[in-house]
Amino acid sequence: MQAPDYQLKKWMLWAALSVILLVFVLTNPTKSEYADWLSAEAHQEISKEDDSIAFLLSLIPIEKIVSRCTIHRNFILFSVFHTKVEGVGEVKAAGFLKQIIPFYVCTSSGKDRSRKELEKSPAKPTLKSDPPYHSPLYDPPVLEELMKDPPSEVPRVIPFETVLFRNGTCLPVEAIKARYGLPSHPPVLPDSFLGTIDFDLPPSQAERLAVYCINNGTIFLAPRGWEVLRADVGADGSTGIFLRSPDSAEWMYLTHNGACQGCAVDDLAQWIPGWLAEGQKRHEIVTQPRPFRYPVRFVRLGEHSVAFSYQPPGSHTVHGVSYYKDGPERLFFSQAFVALREQDRPLATTILNFYLNVTAPRWCPHRD
Numbered sequence: 001m002q003a004p005d006y007q008l009k010k011w012m013l014w015a016a017l018s019v020i021l022l023v024f025v026l027t028n029p030t031k032s033e034y035a036d037w038l039s040a041e042a043h044q045e046i047s048k049e050d051d052s053i054a055f056l057l058s059l060i061p062i063e064k065i066v067s068r069c070t071i072h073r074n075f076i077l078f079s080v081f082h083t084k085v086e087g088v089g090e091v092k093a094a095g096f097l098k099q100i101i102p103f104y105v106c107t108s109s110g111k112d113r114s115r116k117e118l119e120k121s122p123a124k125p126t127l128k129s130d131p132p133y134h135s136p137l138y139d140p141p142v143l144e145e146l147m148k149d150p151p152s153e154v155p156r157v158i159p160f161e162t163v164l165f166r167n168g169t170c171l172p173v174e175a176i177k178a179r180y181g182l183p184s185h186p187p188v189l190p191d192s193f194l195g196t197i198d199f200d201l202p203p204s205q206a207e208r209l210a211v212y213c214i215n216n217g218t219i220f221l222a223p224r225g226w227e228v229l230r231a232d233v234g235a236d237g238s239t240g241i242f243l244r245s246p247d248s249a250e251w252m253y254l255t256h257n258g259a260c261q262g263c264a265v266d267d268l269a270q271w272i273p274g275w276l277a278e279g280q281k282r283h284e285i286v287t288q289p290r291p292f293r294y295p296v297r298f299v300r301l302g303e304h305s306v307a308f309s310y311q312p313p314g315s316h317t318v319h320g321v322s323y324y325k326d327g328p329e330r331l332f333f334s335q336a337f338v339a340l341r342e343q344d345r346p347l348a349t350t351i352l353n354f355y356l357n358v359t360a361p362r363w364c365p366h367r368d
Contacts (some may be wrong), residue, residue, distance in 0.1 A: 036095075141293065143315060160189060163211055167203075172211070181233065181236075214239075246337070268326070
């Protein structure tokens with residue numbers, strides 16, 4: 001009489017085990033779910049930061065970076081994820097039953113941390129600038145300095161056409177008559193524009209922005225109706241563009257070094273924390289960064305980009321991004337500075353993201 005009971009219990013045990021295994025299979029997290037989890041953790045840390053760093057971190061395309069930099073090993077019942085972002089840090093985590101459990105975290109400082117340490121002090125993808133080496137102080141751009149030597153002739157701005165963005169938003173295009181360092185230069189208006197720009201522009205901001213262009217491949221976003229005070233293109237291709245709001249309280253400044261390699265070395269050493277040590281291994285470099293006149297906060301956004309912010313006395317906070325390439329034969333460095341009112345931070349985010357994704361890559365002589 002016990003045999004049937006034994007068989008029944010055996011089958012019930014197998015059935016229960018099968019159900020448990022099936023649950024583990026069905027609840028094994030995917031790479032997309034892991035990316036969502038890590039992105040949420042990062043955004044949660046962003047909300048704990050001070051306003052300046054929170055704004056810089058908001059520029060990071062976290063979901064895309066996580067997806068691109070993650071190795072997913074699927075063991076059917078569970079998964080192991082390994083994310084490594086150069087200059088930011090490294091995360092290893094296990095996933096099962098729709099839960100993600102990190103078991104290894106290494107921050108940009110190189111310190112390994114266990115899960116208990118992580119819970120007490122979560123990792124923050126921030127970088128500290130290198131210690132100052134010598135004076136005099138380095139002056140980052142401020143409105144007063146940019147206005148010291150006003151050009152004798154303000155660049156002419158000509159309404160050109162409209163342009164369509166990837167998500168269907170349209171903006172007007174303003175063509176700028178730049179001042180060139182060579183006697184021969186292209187006409188003000190290009191023969192044709194870009195077609196569709198591969199960038200998602202928030203429709204709610206369309207009434208406040210415009211696309212500006214110079215007929216040397218330069219395009220950028222800026223608040224509509226601002227005055228273009230300077231648009232210079234040097235003989236070496238270096239470019240500087242300065243815009244100011246009608247009330248003279250807000251401003252933008254865009255620049256890149258062109259073919260000037262000495263300029264690029266100095267700027268890379270000054271504005272890219274940690275670059276000097278790596279750069280000295282590949283290039284003959286004698287420059288040293290100087291201490292900034294104002295405290296500057298840095299956050300690495302990706303392999304070729306760093307965000308920063310600083311607060312000049314009596315002025316709006318300046319937010320900006322540096323985009324660079326350290327090629328074997330040529331260096332490239334470019335920057336965008338934006339000083340807007342606090343309530344216009346979403347506008348600054350869009351302008352700087354456009355710069356990182358469209359303006360600077362078009363300037364760069366060695367694109368990916």
